[in-house]
Amino acid sequence: MKLEAHALTKRYGAHAALDGTAFETGAEARVIALLGPSGGGKSTLLRVLGCLLVPEEGSVSLDGRTLPNDEEGALAERRGNGFVFQGYNLFPHLTALQNITLPLGEVHGMSATQAEQRALELLHRLGLEGHEHKRPSQLSGGQQQRAAIARALAPKPKLLLLDEPTSALDPVMTGEVLDVIRELAEAGQSIVLATHEISFARQVADWVVFLAAGKVQESSSASDFFTKPKTELAHQYLEGLSKYR
Amino acid sequence: MSRDHSSTLRSRVLWAAVVLVAVSAVLYAMFVSVDYRWNWAGVWKYRTQFALGWLTTLGLSVAAMLVSVLLGFLLMLGARSRLEPVKLLSSGMIEIVRGSPLLVQLLIGYYIIAEALHVRYPMVAGVALLGCFHAAYLAEIFRGAVESIGASQLEAARAVGFNRSQTYRYVIIPQALRRALPGTTGQLVSLLKDSSLLSVIGIEELVQKVKVMNAASYAPLEGYLPLAVAYLILTLPLARLARKLEGRFAYET
Numbered sequence: 001m002k003l004e005a006h007a008l009t010k011r012y013g014a015h016a017a018l019d020g021t022a023f024e025t026g027a028e029a030r031v032i033a034l035l036g037p038s039g040g041g042k043s044t045l046l047r048v049l050g051c052l053l054v055p056e057e058g059s060v061s062l063d064g065r066t067l068p069n070d071e072e073g074a075l076a077e078r079r080g081n082g083f084v085f086q087g088y089n090l091f092p093h094l095t096a097l098q099n100i101t102l103p104l105g106e107v108h109g110m111s112a113t114q115a116e117q118r119a120l121e122l123l124h125r126l127g128l129e130g131h132e133h134k135r136p137s138q139l140s141g142g143q144q145q146r147a148a149i150a151r152a153l154a155p156k157p158k159l160l161l162l163d164e165p166t167s168a169l170d171p172v173m174t175g176e177v178l179d180v181i182r183e184l185a186e187a188g189q190s191i192v193l194a195t196h197e198i199s200f201a202r203q204v205a206d207w208v209v210f211l212a213a214g215k216v217q218e219s220s221s222a223s224d225f226f227t228k229p230k231t232e233l234a235h236q237y238l239e240g241l242s243k244y245r
Numbered sequence: 246m247s248r249d250h251s252s253t254l255r256s257r258v259l260w261a262a263v264v265l266v267a268v269s270a271v272l273y274a275m276f277v278s279v280d281y282r283w284n285w286a287g288v289w290k291y292r293t294q295f296a297l298g299w300l301t302t303l304g305l306s307v308a309a310m311l312v313s314v315l316l317g318f319l320l321m322l323g324a325r326s327r328l329e330p331v332k333l334l335s336s337g338m339i340e341i342v343r344g345s346p347l348l349v350q351l352l353i354g355y356y357i358i359a360e361a362l363h364v365r366y367p368m369v370a371g372v373a374l375l376g377c378f379h380a381a382y383l384a385e386i387f388r389g390a391v392e393s394i395g396a397s398q399l400e401a402a403r404a405v406g407f408n409r410s411q412t413y414r415y416v417i418i419p420q421a422l423r424r425a426l427p428g429t430t431g432q433l434v435s436l437l438k439d440s441s442l443l444s445v446i447g448i449e450e451l452v453q454k455v456k457v458m459n460a461a462s463y464a465p466l467e468g469y470l471p472l473a474v475a476y477l478i479l480t481l482p483l484a485r486l487a488r489k490l491e492g493r494f495a496y497e498t
Binding site for chain 1: 397398400401403404405406407408411415416419420423494
């Protein structure tokens with residue numbers, strides 16, 4: 001896929017999380033990593049790219065098609081995407097299985113048996129056999145995040161967007177979740193991933209968008225970015241993150 | 246496990262008995278000290294009237310509860326509406342109703358509004374007015390519960406593709422319901438007790454019946470003891486039911 005953004009601005013009160021930012025990716029980008037310091041606008045950009053947020057100014061296009069700027073169009077667009085968040089954001093009053101089947105039935109019009117079949121298939125694939133009927137509070141963080149990934153994947157999204165999916169997890173659970181994301185990437189899923197896991201991004205991403213202070217500083221192929229970053233900021237960021245790993 | 250269970254049950258029963266005896270003794274001593282002469286025979290004659298009053302209170306309270314929960318829900322939605330006139334009307338009504346005495350609302354509501362609308366039955370007007378009054382409080386309880394649902398839940402609902410009504414139906418209301426339950430029960434108990442004020446618009450509910458009964462039998466206080474018991478028979482199960490429901494909706498967040 002090819003993502004292009006022009007003059008994107010998104011404000012929260014007086015703070016501009018995205019400040020007239022622009023970038024484009026290569027035509028064949030499949031796993032795009034959004035990197036950069038905290039507070040730099042990664043999460044906001046990810047939400048704008050997935051139509052979860054509508055920018056105040058600017059536009060995004062995906063493979064030459066401009067994404068809608070109105071709430072109704074954005075809803076239709078979102079329904080074709082899958083989202084995974086840092087804090088899992090499962091529905092606490094529903095079981096893992098229901099978290100997946102409810103949107104399948106209500107949003108994507110699947111029959112109850114179809115939805116359940118699809119949900120079980122995904123839960124088992126992501127190693128949650130035996131946990132189908134547990135509520136989120138009865139699952140570990142890693143299990144919750146895998147259930148959240150299953151929920152995002154269930155309607156076969158064109159684009160899977162993950163916002164720092166391992167930031168709330170310990171190293172073991174982080175490994176479990178990264179394994180899952182890697183398998184998805186290898187299976188050909190289109191992914192946009194905001195992360196601090198620099199060595200993971202190096203392994204799976206084929207394109208990197210580097211943001212700081214609400215602006216894209218650099219957008220280049222992963223091999224270029226990791227071997228010879230163009231900006232001093234990116235250079236410092238990579239140095240700082242690889243110091244202890 | 247079962248031994249534990251039976252021993253806690255036994256100690257609870259024991260303590261309940263001790264507390265009951267102690268409180269009764271204190272109350273009895275107070276009644277004795279003021280030397281009140283009981284005249285139960287006088288009021289016993291009016292037992293059918295008493296039962297009738299109790300049924301009236303029960304009936305109009307249940308009807309007003311239904312009105313208040315339904316209207317309270319609509320008012321909450323109205324106050325959260327994006328349409329300015331709907332929002333103004335709803336939040337204005339909530340504030341005015343909550344800020345003024347029920348007695349005033351009953352008198353104005355019955356003698357002016359109900360009259361203008363040609364509502365001829367005091368029971369209908371009474372149920373509507375009592376329902377409106379408590380709907381305003383319930384709307385605020387519901388609003389608090391709905392607003393306590395975190396932004397991350399709303400974002401998750403958007404992320405899975407729910408529209409606004411689906412978000413309410415599948416995400417907000419199921420979670421808000423549990424948080425609203427304790428406050429709602431308290432409000433419904435208040436409603437039950439407030440129903441006694443409807444005597445001012447000529448409804449012969451339980452308190453009014455007891456006043457008449459006391460006056461007719463020259464027994465100034467006798468009727469009030471069974472009156473209190475008759476209210477407790479309604480309010481205690483309500484509180485119990487709410488506990489049970491809370492347990493059923495319980496899950497960790």
